[in-house]
Amino acid sequence: MPRAAVFACSHRRGGNSDRAAELLAEGVRRAGGEADVYYVRNHEVIPCLACGYCDVADRQGIERCVLGPKDQAWDLFTPCLTARTILFASPIYFYHLPSRLKVWIDRGQQFWRARLDKEPWIADLPRRTAHAVLVAGQPSGEKLFEGARLTLKYFVQNFNMDLAAPLTFRGLDTRDDLHVESDAGRRIAELGERAWISALEEA
Ligand SMILES: Cc1cc2nc3c(=O)[nH]c(=O)nc-3n(C[C@H](O)[C@H](O)[C@H](O)COP(=O)(O)O)c2cc1C
Structure with missing residues (x-):
């Protein structure tokens, strides 16, 4: 049975994004x-070497990247290929995504390359929608979420997914600022519910 994959993207254990990820999963259920909730910080991912190895078209799946079998990037990529929908819960760091998440995203270059070459194993993935909850400490900043949104948008395109407009929260800074029993908590769980219902409709 296809599942939803939720990526908890903070470096901080037990913080706002972890709670948002759990609420998303609860909504799906x-x-x-x-x-399944994946804590990105628990996976060792080596940064992209920009070596050009993935430019060679006859390699598929984990073979496509020279680093493929050497780290845990594929533990996170596999759900992007198989899940009915994927959902990110991430904090904003310096107006962008946290570095560990970005290191993994850069390894997505192998899929970008395979799509460019219209290779069926990646180009023929089912059309799906991805979702994101973004939390930030500061209360203002017109473009606070824009860098994160664009990077997630182009990352999920690799897997034939569109990114829905992210649900964003400002002014959540200390570890416990996002309360499960709050309007924010309710909206996040509802997003999980809606994401699953629309994923079934898309299938
Ligand atoms: C390295 C770092 C950079 C941050 N940069 C920003 C920022 O640019 N803008 C902002 O509003 N909050 C920033 N924050 C605050 C976090 O977004 C905020 O504390 C958030 O609630 C953390 O989520 P978490 O509890 O899931 O770790 C930063 C925090 C850290 C640790």
């Missing part, structure tokens, strides 16, 4: 789906 409430809507009748199954969800």
Whole structure:
């Protein structure tokens, strides 16, 4: 049975993004789906070497990147290929995504290359929608979420996904600022529910 994959992207354990990820998963389950939460910080991912190895078209899957079998990037990529929907819960660091998440995203270059070459193993993935909850400490900043949104948008395109407009929260800074029993908590769980229901409709 296809599942939802939720990526918890903070370097901080037990903080706002972890709680948002758990709420998203709870929402999916409430809507009748199954969800796995992946804590990106728990996966060792080597940065892209920009070596050009993935430019060679006859390599597929984990073979496509020279680093493929050497780290845990594929533990996170596999759900992007197989899940019915993927959801990110991430803090903003310096107006962007946290570095560990970005290191993994850069390893997505192998999929970008395979799509450019219209290779069926990647180009023929089912059309799906991805979602994101972004949390930031500061209360203002017109473009606070824009860098993160654009990077996630182009990352998920690799997997034939569109990124829905992210749900964003400002002024959440200390570890416990996002309360499960709050309007924010309710909206995040509802996003999980809606994401699963629309993923079933898309399938
Ligand atoms: C390295 C670092 C950089 C940050 N940069 C920003 C920033 O540019 N803008 C902002 O509003 N908050 C920034 N914050 C605050 C976090 O977004 C905020 O504390 C958030 O709630 C952390 O989420 P977490 O509890 O999931 O770790 C930064 C925090 C850290 C640790």
